[in-house]
């Protein structure tokens with residue numbers, strides 16, 4: 718009886734030590750994980766997690782150009798200065814990524830697609846529009862009808878400052894109704910097409926409608 722009681726308290730003592738050791742390891746992993754996320758895992762600017770499959774392209778306002786081509790009456794080449802002189806608009810809209818994070822009430826300023834479409838003259842058989850990143854590696858597309866929705870914007874300002882380069886500066890697409898991946902950063906070429914081009918993430922299974930989950 719005594720023996721049993723004694724070994725019982727010893728094994729209890731050992732398991733408590735084990736328990737504390739496991740707890741220590743567990744807490745260590747959690748703390749290391751949080752520290753990792755804070756330092757290098759996810760970089761955020763204005764609440765945006767920087768999500769880029771490519772390096773941030775360099776930007777020189779003197780040489781930068783936006784091209785609008787494809788099924789248009791006349792191809793457009795717009796300098797950064799000319800872009801800032803176009804009829805502009807402001808809006809406050811939410812931004813959400815398919816991964817589950819969002820930024821509420823982002824203030825944007827930029828140019829409506831309709832302004833550019835009217836300048837270039839969209840041909841009658843045109844139905845879609847592809848937005849290309851300056852890197853040449855990323856793109857995504859909308860129908861012309863979607864691109865003309867009232868809160869779709871080619872943004873060059875965020876919170877009254879020039880759009881930070883990592884957030885797609887000097888120019889990014891803002892399509893609040895659709896997931897982040899539709900909001901192409903570093904747009905420097907917009908091409909009007911008859912059929913819809915499949916975007917970067919859509920080649921990996923994301924939905925082309927930008928609204929349903931992959």
Ligand SMILES: Nc1nc2c(c(=O)[nH]1)N[C@H]1C(S)=C(S)[C@@H](COP(=O)(O)O)O[C@H]1N2
Nearest residue numbers: 765766767768769770814850855884897902
């Ligand atoms: N050129 C380019 N645009 C892009 C991406 C990218 O990798 N390259 N990632 C997309 C994705 S998946 C998201 S969620 C948003 C993230 O925008 P942010 O980096 O400003 O937070 O940009 C989108 N636009």
Ligand SMILES: [Mo]
Nearest residue numbers: 814815897898
């Ligand atoms: Mo995303």
